[in-house]
Amino acid sequence: MSDNFDQIKMTWLSVDESLFPDFEKVQNEIAHLRTQKRNRILLWYSGVILFSMLIIGYVIYTDELYDIYKSISEFILLFTSIYLFRNAWKSINQHRKEYLLSNVDFIKTTREDQLKSARRQILINSVCASLIMLSLFFYFLNDQLSSQKDFLILLSVFIIGNIIVWLLLKPLFEKKIIANNKQLLTKMEKLFTNLI
Amino acid sequence: MDFESLYKMYSPKIFRVCLGYFNDVGKAKDITQETFITVFENLPSLKNTSNISGWIYRIATNKCLRQIENETRNKHTYDFDFTAIEDKDTSAKEGSFIKLWQCINELAELDRIIIGLYLEDLNQDKIAEIVGLSYNNVRVKIHRIKEVLSKKMKNYE
Numbered sequence: 242m243s244d245n246f247d248q249i250k251m252t253w254l255s256v257d258e259s260l261f262p263d264f265e266k267v268q269n270e271i272a273h274l275r276t277q278k279r280n281r282i283l284l285w286y287s288g289v290i291l292f293s294m295l296i297i298g299y300v301i302y303t304d305e306l307y308d309i310y311k312s313i314s315e316f317i318l319l320f321t322s323i324y325l326f327r328n329a330w331k332s333i334n335q336h337r338k339e340y341l342l343s344n345v346d347f348i349k350t351t352r353e354d355q356l357k358s359a360r361r362q363i364l365i366n367s368v369c370a371s372l373i374m375l376s377l378f379f380y381f382l383n384d385q386l387s388s389q390k391d392f393l394i395l396l397s398v399f400i401i402g403n404i405i406v407w408l409l410l411k412p413l414f415e416k417k418i419i420a421n422n423k424q425l426l427t428k429m430e431k432l433f434t435n436l437i
Numbered sequence: 438m439d440f441e442s443l444y445k446m447y448s449p450k451i452f453r454v455c456l457g458y459f460n461d462v463g464k465a466k467d468i469t470q471e472t473f474i475t476v477f478e479n480l481p482s483l484k485n486t487s488n489i490s491g492w493i494y495r496i497a498t499n500k501c502l503r504q505i506e507n508e509t510r511n512k513h514t515y516d517f518d519f520t521a522i523e524d525k526d527t528s529a530k531e532g533s534f535i536k537l538w539q540c541i542n543e544l545a546e547l548d549r550i551i552i553g554l555y556l557e558d559l560n561q562d563k564i565a566e567i568v569g570l571s572y573n574n575v576r577v578k579i580h581r582i583k584e585v586l587s588k589k590m591k592n593y594e
Contacts, residue, residue: 245587252537253453253556261452262466264444267473274474343569344550347499428505 289326296322314380321372328365348429355429359418367411374402438489440477447490448473451497454553458501460542468504472497494559495567498550505546540589544582551575552582 296319342350378399385391451472455465475496483492541549547568554564565575 245590246583249537249586249590250556252534253457255534256449256453256456258449260456260462260466261449262469264441264448267444267470267477270470271474271477342499343495343567344498344502344547345569347502347569351503 285326285329288329292322292326308383310379310382314376314378317372317376317379321369321376325369351429355422356418359422360415363411363414363418367406370406371403374399374406438486440473440480443476443480443489443493444473447493450557451493454494454497454550454557455501456538457541457553457556458498458546458549459504460538464504468497468500471500475500490559491563491567494554494563498554498567501550502546536590540586543589544585548578548582551578552586555579555582 296315299315378395381395382392385395448469452465452469455468455472456462459465459468472493476493483489541552544552551564551568554567555561559567561575561579562572564579565572568575570578
């Protein structure tokens with residue numbers, strides 16, 4: 242077996258060197274990725290500045306701060322938008338941690354992270370959708386308080402909207418993600434249990 | 438050690454390990470490239486440079502394993518991308534390493550990584566650290582993989 246394996250090793254090392262990836266290509270790819278990241282950061286900063294100018298302009302132009310409900314609506318919208326910007330910033334700077342983990346730990350964490358990260362994103366989207374609906378509810382509240390019928394319609398729309406998001410859309414998306422990841426999770430599970 | 442020196446020293450080894458894992462030249466090239474991009478990005482923040490080779494192998498092998506995500510979503514059929522060789526002697530040599538990569542590809546995912554690292558002359562301690570298994574476990578696995586691989590190569594002859 243020793244001779245046979247020495248032959249195997251010689252074959253392994255005899256790969257044609259022209260197949261090896263070129264250093265210049267790696268350098269070009271690094272430069273390209275840096276440009277991409279710089280552009281994403283630039284776009285993010287431009288979005289933040291434009292959004293801030295719009296909000297300041299809106300607050301000054303509409304002068305709705307005397308109305309408590311419209312003020313609450315604006316604050317909810319402002320903080321939801323800040324949170325979404327922060328989330329976008331995190332995704333630009335996200336690093337996948339291949340460089341710290343052994344293969345076994347990597348498989349373990351990838352298995353756990355897959356569903357966790359997808360579920361987290363669905364939860365964030367659901368919470369933000371509810372906050373935007375809440376913001377709209379408060380925005381129109383003062384105008385609808387004069388009539389009980391109008392108030393009930395507004396409240397019903399708000400409640401139905403939230404029911405649709407939390408009881409219909411959220412479970413639907415979660416089910417879709419589980420179905421999409423089932424095969425991957427099965428394979429990861431098999432890989433993990435066959436280690437020993 | 439500067440990045441270019443690291444690249445020149447380790448890229449052939451990383452490429453061979455990736456080729457052993459995927460049995461696909463294009464994929465092996467992509468993962469090798471991605472590995473060295475990660476090395477480049479994280480090299481300045483690396484504190485312990487005494488085990489830089491282990492660090493690079495760990496990045497490469499984890500990137501190979503990460504491809505499981507893509508494999509299960511888009512089922513690939515892997516194929517060799519070697520240009521046609523007309524000379525008889527070299528075609529016999531080509532046949533040999535095509536057979537070897539096919540045999541390795543028939544092994545389980547982590548076994549492909551373990552044998553790849555072993556064929557690159559890494560000691561079993563280091564392989565155990567990269568893969569995350571105990572030294573004894575790796576020793577037994579290598580012995581078993583060598584037997585299986587030798588048998589498979591004999592069957593192909």
